[in-house]
Amino acid sequence: MEKTLAKGLTLLETLARLGHPVGVTEAAKAVGLQKSNAHRLLRSLSELGYVRQIADTGRYELTLKLWEMGSRVIARLDIATEATPTMRKLAALTRETVHLSLLEGDDVVYVHKIDSPHPVRAYSAIGGRAPAHCVATGKALLAFQPPDAVDVSKVRKPFTDATITDPLDLRRELERIRKQGHAVNKGEWREGVFGVAAPILDASGRAVAAIGLSGPQDRFRPKAMKAWTPLVMAAARDLSRA
Template identity: 35%
Template sequence: MLMATLDKTPDSVSSVLKVFGILQVLGEEQAIGVTELSQRVLMSKSTVYRFLQTMKTLGYVKQEGENDKYALTMKLFELGSKALQHVDLIRIADVQMRELSTLTRETLHLGAFEEDSIIYIHKIDSPYSLRMHSRIGRRNPLYSTAIGKVLLAWLDEREVRDILAAVDFRKFTANTLESVDQLIPVLAQVRERGYAEDGQEMEEGLLCIAVPVFDHFGTVVAGLSISWPMMRYDESKQAEYVAMLHSAARVISQQLGYADYPF
């Protein structure tokens, strides 16, 4: 079946299929030699050896002692664990986000780190026709979003600067921060009061408030936010909105194993 599939695919796709074929067999064996592995995946020994050396360099495969057998490292487990963490986070957060949606009738987002950006991993839309147009999987800058500020606020300043070192601070609106030096004092304020705002920094007429979600290590793994068109935002209720977000984020954090939510 594997060889029939490979015969009909472009070289780049064929290489990916070969890699996953090798990984699948490695996952079934504690350790295996090149000869047996090549027979199992129906490839030449030289091809299998070449792929194994690349995977070894990347840290996904190790060579067992002096017997020339190969085995998987824990790196794939680590990668899979990160994916499972997001699955658990989304499942847990969904309950709280739906309750917030009922209370506020506004758009709710859950966002996480994606390299030097945020990525929306869950969303519940407002029932209003005038609402924030975003989608799950979309990336946005860390420096100009409420979720991004929350994700950065509990990191050391050096980490923040490293993450944003190659980021071009694009000016989306007149309110957008223009440099990491402008951002650092804002992050200190976010950490002190426990929430962040995007005051029309990404889009004119749109305001967002976000709070942190902590995992069992006490690390901020996500930001939970509410977004409003400015015409529907009631500033006199801001403390109430923040309290609702904190209440939801506290429950999510507790279910992720963090009992000492600070707000």
Template identity: 40%
Template structure:
């Protein structure tokens, strides 16, 4: 390879391309490489490689073994890979159940994961009605004021919940939004006990949501599903039955992932 890594696309950014090559080289070199090896094999100066790899270290994409001095791929890549792997497999398993639940109530159903400090929607089935929830796969929302966010938070240790809230804050989006950590903790304790969560016009007035957790074979909450619709179509008297059906749908997906409810 020459001193300048050739870009396959004019729109590529050289520093990013070089960083990608470094990650790929470490992986192909049995997840262990020295600065000299990386420099030699990529045809870059040691100073250039050191600057790039230092930045990758700052973001936990690589780390240096303090005993050997060799660089290895960091846990950040593992975490990201786990999200991708889980979402791909999970979407395939969950989709038929999402379709069934959506058709039952003619409302929008989402499948979501916790990504960083936010909820990210990885699958959805739209309502068949003309008035429906506007959302998109890949869209993100806060955790504290969404039904699916609450079931995901309820599966975390308290210190993790505190860290997320500290990072994102708790902006009061509607008069119904929980905007302090104390009330949120009480809410999450109730969610953990009952196995489902509501968003009763907490992120947007006129919108309601019922969510339940999806658990893996170890009983750990890894995702959540939710059914959302306009408040006038999800009245108070319908909420108990909705909660039961959403929980059952989530449980069916969990069982397909190996979860056993003892």
């Protein structure tokens, strides 16, 4: 493993995570490096265009280069922009937060969202992650993966009392999702946060993304969920042609 590369990338990650300009000393401490080492890396990153030094304070901050590269990554699967109108429609009909998620390892990554107009709503960020086995979009994605792509028997971490941890339960849940065509989450990730989601399929029937609603339990009562489910499924179907 190339040590220098690892250090440099960790430094970039740290800068991105902190989200504000940092000095050499602070950066070194945050990443666990020698001050001179951090300094050298920052200078190199600056030369490579990933980082810039603020003239008066001497601190370093990220340029937009990382973001540009990131944009290219998603442009490839330009689902995000393509899905916007459909998501917007779904948001207007339900007045709940709409998410578009991709599967990345054992997590879902939120690639796009439209926030609910309600003042009380679950927090989430574009680019954020959640364990796939305990959110609606994640379960929808897992259920429609190619056979053997999902290791059901792997041990899953619980996050609330409702989290599915038993392999057999998960297998049954995924089967039910396949049969019904949609997934439901009743506070399995965050206490009191519910959701409904459906998979977006490619021509071969594999899920490439999932679209879903989520919000506080009091607004996700059985009656509301029943009304929304066909809307979510219709939106997913709408995006599934490709």
